[in-house]
Each structure stands twice: as C-alpha cells, then as structure tokens.
Amino acid sequence: MTAPKSVLVIGGSSDIGHATALRYAQAGWQVALAARDTTAAQRNADDIKARSGVDVPVHALDVLATDKLADFVAALPALPDTVISMIGELGDQKRAETDLAHATMIMRTNFEAPSLLLGLFANAFQARGAGTIVGVSSVAGDRGRGSNYVYGAAKAGFSQFLSGLRNRMALAGGVRVVTVKPGFVRTRMTAHLKLPAPLTVDPGRVAADIFRSAEENGREVIYVGRRFWLVMTIICAIPETVFKRLKL
Template sequence: MSGRVQGPVLILGATSDMARAIARDFAARGCDIQLAAREPERLEADRADLVTRYGVGVTLHAVDALDVDSHAGFVAGLPALPRVAVSAIGLMGEQAENAADMTRAATILRANFEGPASLMGVLANAMEARGSGTLVGISSVAGERGRASNYVYGSAKAGFTAYLSGLRNRLAKKGVHVVTVLPGFVATRMTEGMDLPARLVAQPEEVGAAVLAAVEKGRDVIYVRPVWRLIMAIIRALPERVFKKTSI
C-alpha cells in the first residue's frame, strides 16, 4: 500500500511509549484509533488525548497477548477490521533472571513471539480474506544475533522477525502489506536507567514518524535511526569465533 493512510488503526500493546507516539501520528492523519492492552482502563487518558488533539474516534479494547485462545474472538469483536494493525507488544525482563529461571524465560518467549505472532496471524487471515490491509510488527535489532546480554528476549524477537518476513512473503500478492520495524535503542520505559550512547537512542516520537512513513510508502523492513542498519550489518558479519568472545 502506498499513498494516504486510512483508518481505523489498531494498536496492540497500547500502553507503551512507542505505542502512544504511533497512535498520535496516525490520529494526526485523521485515522480512527483502536487501542488494545491488557488493562484498557489505563488508556482512558490516552483516549481523551487523541480525541482532544485530533478529533478522531477512539475505542479501547482488552487483549492479553499470552491468552492465544482469545485472539480470534478479540479480532472478531473489534468494531471494524482495522486497515492498519500495529503490534507494540513486548516484554524484556532481566536477562539474568531469564537465564536462570526457565519459567520466566518462557514468559519472555511467549510475550515477544507467540503472543504477537498469534495476533498478527489472526489479523493477517482476516485481511487476506478482505484483500487489503497493513500489518506492522515492532520487532528488535536484538533479534538479529543472539548475544549474552539479552538472548532470551533476542531469540523471541528473532522468531517474530522471521514470522513477519514469512507473512510478508505469503501476503505479498494478496493486497496485504507487512512492515517489520527494528527500532534500535529507544528512550522508553523499557530502556530507562540503562547507560546507552545518546546518539543511538531514538525518541518514541521518531518511531511514530518512521512507522507512519513506512506504512505510507509501503516499506518492508525499517530501522528507525539509519545508523542501525550499518551497526547490525557489522554485527551480523562478525565470524562466530570472533563474535563469541565479544561482550556487546
């Protein structure tokens, strides 16, 4: 799809900082917005904000990424099948805990891969049947190569990236477009307190603008700050016998 974006736009994981920024950018284009999160009552102020700023229609919906059985019902229950659906669902946890506690690790894997993949899958099938739509998955550069510092989260994101790639391939001739977003570091609740190099850290507003542009231009895979394309190309190119001794 290219050209002017149409709503409604569904935002999954709508309480996150990136989700808030993305919702604003689409609402600024005049799109109605469907905000979905585990606790939709926490989104009341965001609904008021979108209505006050942009005069669009906003609905709130409960969705639990981990409750896969509920996903078909969730999508069927939306007031309208969205034109654009964005998954901003994600959970990083503490790598040390994720490495030590397999129950914890399984939750991270499910929250970042199984849950978002299931929701995107249900939406993909409905959009395929309609013959139009755009799916946007917020994945992560952490999925490009497993690193000691966050491989549990990273491997789940790797799975999600591959899933999005497969969906894109499957739906390329069916009128449904799939965008994979690899944001790099973003100043959000998830990264608060981490010591990150300022030049590599995007603001959530940059992610919002990048996602909107990618949807409008029909881009496939985007990094938010272009420097990340280079960084990840280098990280992917390192031979394993070198890479395994690094601490990136």
Template sequence: MNRTGKTLLLIGATSDIGRATGLVYAMAGWDLQLAGRNLEAVRREADDIGTRSGASVSVHHLDILDTSRFEDFCGALPTLPDTVVCVVGQLGEQQRAERELDHATQVLRTNFEGPALLLGLIAERFAKRGSGTIIGISSVAGDRGRGSNYVYGAAKAGLSAFLSGLRNRLASAGVRVLTVKPGFVRTRMTAAMKLPPLLTAEPGQVADAIFSASEMKKQREVIYVRGLWWPIMLAIRSIPEPIFKRLRL
C-alpha cells in the first residue's frame, strides 16, 4: 500500500467515529497519532489500525478536561500533523444536567471548552507553518437550542461558532477549518436510542464524509453527513421563536 507521508492527529480515538476515521485515513496511506484518555484502550485501536493498514501509529495520553496539559501535549507530539480531527463528545443526560451543576459543567467542558481550546492551540501552530486542516465534530443539536437537549446543544453551538470564527480568521493563512455535523450515528453513545434510519449514519459513513470533505471535494466546509439534515435544520431554524417555544422538541 502506498504511504503518503502525511500525518493525522486523532483526538478521541477510542470512540466509534474516531476508530472509523482513523482507519479511513490509515488505509489511504496516512500515518496516525492517536490521543485519548484511556491509554490501554487507545493502544488497542492503534494496534488494530496499524495491523490492518501497515501505517505507523503513535499513542498519546490526553484528557480533554485537563486543559492545563494541552501545551505540553502539543509540544510532545513527534511531528506537527497535517490534519487534526477532534471527535471528542459526550451526550450526557439533559434532565440530570438541569439538576446537577457538575454534570452540566462536564457536558459543557467536554463538548465545547476542551475541543475549542485544543483545536485553537493547534490552529496557532498550523498558522505559523502556513498549512493544515482542522476538523471539529459538532452537532445538528447546536443549530438551535431545544428543550430536550440544550445543554449539549449549547456546547456544540459554541464549538460551531468557534470553528466558524477560526475558519474566518485563518482562511488567508493556508489553514482549512471544517465543521462536521453527523446527525444521528449508530454508536455506543446512541446504542439505547431508537433512531430514524434515513437520518442515521454508520460510523464508517461519518469517517468517509470527513475524509472526502477534507481531501477530495474541497468546496464545502460545514458538512451534514446525511444530506437530509440540512433542510430539516434549516426548517427548524426558521420557525419563529413565539411558535418555537411552544413546541416540544
């Protein structure tokens, strides 16, 4: 298999979307840096991806809530990657987040603060080099706050806004910034939910959409993995607030 000499940094490598994304890049000839909180689990994925693809894969410890370690983390990477994908996320429980400040804090920090600060830090290094692609996994839940999951949604809205700003600022510096909104994905995170088939993607489809938007069709920068989500969210965003607030969504 042809190796490209390019490197992907994957943050949140043990999630289903992370694993699938790592495999797609490795099979396309990229080398990988996998980061995650549980080093044993990260190593399991690294061995798997390395064995399947022949890619060289390094493992790195990273806790997305431990922002004070981010500088050291970036400094310790063997090389500055060509592309970074952050798939870290936590759905949390909305009702618990309404009652427990700790839980709400964790959902906000895991989905917004951690990913935004880390990608921001890497963006500085990419800007200095004059190249790089930054890919954040946000969510359709961030397109408009809804009563059933607005804590998670607010964090994702924050991430979407952060990525949008970053894209705007770095467009002329040779750095691309992509926002990916997977919609429903069949993963461990959603294993207990009943999901509508037309709006639900497999982890492999999310991975293909990420790779394709980043490496092949380079015109789009905000990606809905299942296209049907775009008109749906457009409609949801266009409902006037006096009506919207009475809906149970």
C-alpha cells in the first residue's frame, strides 16, 4: 500500500491556509500546519480533522526569526512532499510611508522571510530529488500602485524570487516551483476593505486553484480567477504617464 503524500502549509492560521489544508486533507493527503499563532492554527487543524478525519499536527514558526528557519526545517519529523507558503501581511500603506518599522515588517513578512524559508526547502528537496514548492504571492506585485506599493513591492520581490528559484530547480530536475497570484480574496485580512464583487473570490477558490495547479495539471504560474490575468495584463500595458493619473 502506497503511503499518502504529505503537505506542510506555512501560514496555517490564515483563512486561505485553512481552506488549502482542508482541500489537501479531503484529497487524502497527510497535512501539517505551521504558524506563529499556534492557537488559531490549532482551531483550523481541529476543524480540518472534523471535516476530513485527518489528524493535523501544528508546528510553531515565527518566520521573522530568520536565524531559526534552518533549525525549523531540520527539526520537522519528515520532509513533506509539498510545502506551501501562505505567509503574508497587508499592513497599512499610509502608516508604512512614515513608520519605517511598519514598512520593514511588511517587506520582511511578504518577501524576505518566505523567500529564505522556501530556499531552504528547495535545497532539501533538491538533495532528495523531488518536491513541490508553492508560494502565494499577489497580483499587487505586478505593477506598483500608490495605494499599496510597500506591500506590492514586497510581493513583486517574492514573485521574482520564485521565478528564479523555478529556473534553478528546472536545471536540477525533480523539484517544481509554483507561483500563485490571487487578486481580491474575502478574508479577515481584507475584511476592512471594499472589494469589487465581480473580481473577488473566497478562500476555497484559492485552495482549489492551488491544488489543481500544483498537484494535477502542472501549471507553474497561476492567477486565481482567470479574469485577473486579463485585468493585470491591461493594467501593466498602461503607459506610466497615463497610469499616474488613475490614482490607483
């Protein structure tokens, strides 16, 4: 009998992390969560077990403690088949414009920390000869906008890191790197925002697209909601002189 595949969802206390872990559990995978807020992650783990019957261990992880990331990877009971980074923090753009500590937190949480951590997993997967890495970035990284450029810049950096890592792993063989770019998602992180209904999805849609792309059809760069690919293609094509007048 073949042992079930395993996935580690980093950022397991989040709404998207919860939905994604549940999707994998319902497909018969062994699932583990990692999060700084282990209380919230445990609630998600308990819910996943109730819905799927799968036991879900929770690991404590503060991604901003980058000096301890290597120890975290080494201490895992087993190296997962797939690792998914849901790490993200929208932050407050206005505050970040004058509060350097807040801006630093946004940049480190969305770029530095997940990049360093996934780089460690890539090395471990390469040594094993197999593995899938999924990084959840954002369409906000496709073009800088005045309303969220600190967050967007960090996500842009993360997307480029994943692109470079994907190319490096392609040369080695055996390790896949998937970039996921959601647009507007109804979560606790966006609850205070007025989101455009036609372009907004729920966490379950993100989870379904991640599983389909990472584990079924082999796509490596996906926009959650196909219409967002068209939206961002148009936005990126607007000349800078015109784009500045849009006050986005």
